[in-house]
Amino acid sequence: VTPQENVALAPQTTLRVGGPARYFAALEELDDVARALAWAAERDLPVEVLGGGSNVLIADRGLNALVIRVRADRITPLGSGRVDVDAGVCWDAFVAWAVARDEAGVECLSGIPGDVGAAPMQNVGAYGQEVSETIEQVVAIDRLSGEQVVIEADACAFGYRDSVFKHAAAGQYVVVRVRFRLTPGGPAKIVYPELERAIDGDRSLATVRETVVQLRRKKSMVLDERDDNRRSAGSFFVNPTLEPNVFAELQQRVTAELGEDHGLPSYPAVGGLTKVPAAWLIERAGMGKGTRRGNVGISSKHSLAIVNHGRATASELVAFAAEVRRTVRGRFGVTLTAEPRLLGFDSDETRALVD
Numbered sequence: 001v002t003p004q005e006n007v008a009l010a011p012q013t014t015l016r017v018g019g020p021a022r023y024f025a026a027l028e029e030l031d032d033v034a035r036a037l038a039w040a041a042e043r044d045l046p047v048e049v050l051g052g053g054s055n056v057l058i059a060d061r062g063l064n065a066l067v068i069r070v071r072a073d074r075i076t077p078l079g080s081g082r083v084d085v086d087a088g089v090c091w092d093a094f095v096a097w098a099v100a101r102d103e104a105g106v107e108c109l110s111g112i113p114g115d116v117g118a119a120p121m122q123n124v125g126a127y128g129q130e131v132s133e134t135i136e137q138v139v140a141i142d143r144l145s146g147e148q149v150v151i152e153a154d155a156c157a158f159g160y161r162d163s164v165f166k167h168a169a170a171g172q173y174v175v176v177r178v179r180f181r182l183t184p185g186g187p188a189k190i191v192y193p194e195l196e197r198a199i200d201g202d203r204s205l206a207t208v209r210e211t212v213v214q215l216r217r218k219k220s221m222v223l224d225e226r227d228d229n230r231r232s233a234g235s236f237f238v239n240p241t242l243e244p245n246v247f248a249e250l251q252q253r254v255t256a257e258l259g260e261d262h263g264l265p266s267y268p269a270v271g272g273l274t275k276v277p278a279a280w281l282i283e284r285a286g287m288g289k290g291t292r293r294g295n296v297g298i299s300s301k302h303s304l305a306i307v308n309h310g311r312a313t314a315s316e317l318v319a320f321a322a323e324v325r326r327t328v329r330g331r332f333g334v335t336l337t338a339e340p341r342l343l344g345f346d347s348d349e350t351r352a353l354v355d
């Protein structure tokens with residue numbers, strides 16, 4: 001493992017902002033992970049893990065760290081739908097592989113950017129499916145001991161855009177492999193109303209995959225070099241899930257602001273909570289699609305995506321996201337949570353996105 005020095009990170013992220021990594025290493029072999037961790041430990045350097053860079057916002061100063069990317073990319077079927085997938089496999093390539101073999105379980109997650117190793121982090125989900133439905137175990141290297149550990153699905157504490165890897169185990173592991181349990185010959189999951197409406201007759205996995213990608217394309221939710229909204233991290237905020245009393249307060253507030261026929265959408269979530277679309281709140285707070293402040297703005301196709309129009313800095317993106325958050329809170333009293341991981345910032349630089 002010989003890391004390169006001073007490597008630009010912006011081109012390795014979908015937002016295309018942020019400064020360089022002091023050191024960077026792409027690791028082709030899983031054994032290299034422990035070696036890279038030891039290399040950093042000898043130099044007292046922190047380690048950051050980067051996948052496809054589609055859910056991170058890196059500070060303009062860059063990262064004074066060893067940044068590693070796991071590039072190992074084997075897919076090893078184990079029979080009966082079980083499959084081991086290395087962290088460096090492109091997520092969508094894995095979905096395509098599963099669909100081509102007629103193995104159900106990840107078809108609705110077609111078109112999500114990034115690597116397999118990052119998928120458990122926030123329990124990626126879309127169109128009524130979440131990766132936690134098929135993950136059997138996550139294999140990782142413990143960053144402190146350098147030892148390989150197996151984390152069974154039950155211990156991953158998967159929730160809506162959430163897992164143990166964002167909380168108790170934050171920064172503890174480098175994921176090197178994920179074991180999935182797919183369903184050979186199983187039916188596609190068609191439960192999301194928008195997907196149900198778009199599927200006409202043929203309910204095969206291949207059709208569902210194609211339809212999901214088409215739906216996503218209309219919202220600039222697939223990476224496409226020709227798309228003006230392409231420099232984003234997908235949804236910048238997660239949909240708030242509210243306690244019953246908080247949801248009742250929101251309904252009152254929305255009625256006061258917008259009148260009786262406001263049409264606030266809401267969906268039941270686990271634990272008696274109610275999920276409200278952040279996109280609706282942002283639009284109704286007055287920051288609709290295409291809202292622009294210089295180099296940054298809201299995607300013209302999706303009010304939850306914040307885009308870099310080409311020359312933005314990380315600080316401009318943070319300031320704009322903070323404005324969106326402040327505006328929603330001011331109008332409706334709901335505090336949005338940013339979805340991308342913010343890397344390399346001082347706490348006072350991101351306070352307006354966290355407090």
Ligand SMILES: Cc1cc2nc3c(=O)[nH]c(=O)nc-3n(C[C@H](O)[C@H](O)[C@H](O)COP(=O)(O)OP(=O)(O)OC[C@H]3O[C@@H](n4cnc5c(N)ncnc54)[C@H](O)[C@@H]3O)c2cc1C
Pocket residue numbers: 014048049050051052053054055056070087112113114115116117118119121122123124125126173174175176220221222223232233234235341
């Ligand atoms: C256009 C677009 C659409 C999107 N749509 C969706 C969607 O529909 N649903 C959804 O859930 N997400 C969506 N996302 C977000 C993103 O694609 C997912 O979160 C994805 O899993 C991130 O993968 P990545 O490899 O790019 O991770 P990165 O952005 O590189 O990293 C994300 C986090 O995971 C950590 N990480 C990455 N790899 C590892 C590893 N091997 N071990 C330990 N930690 C690791 C990083 O340190 C970081 O904290 C979208 C993003 C974009 C740009």
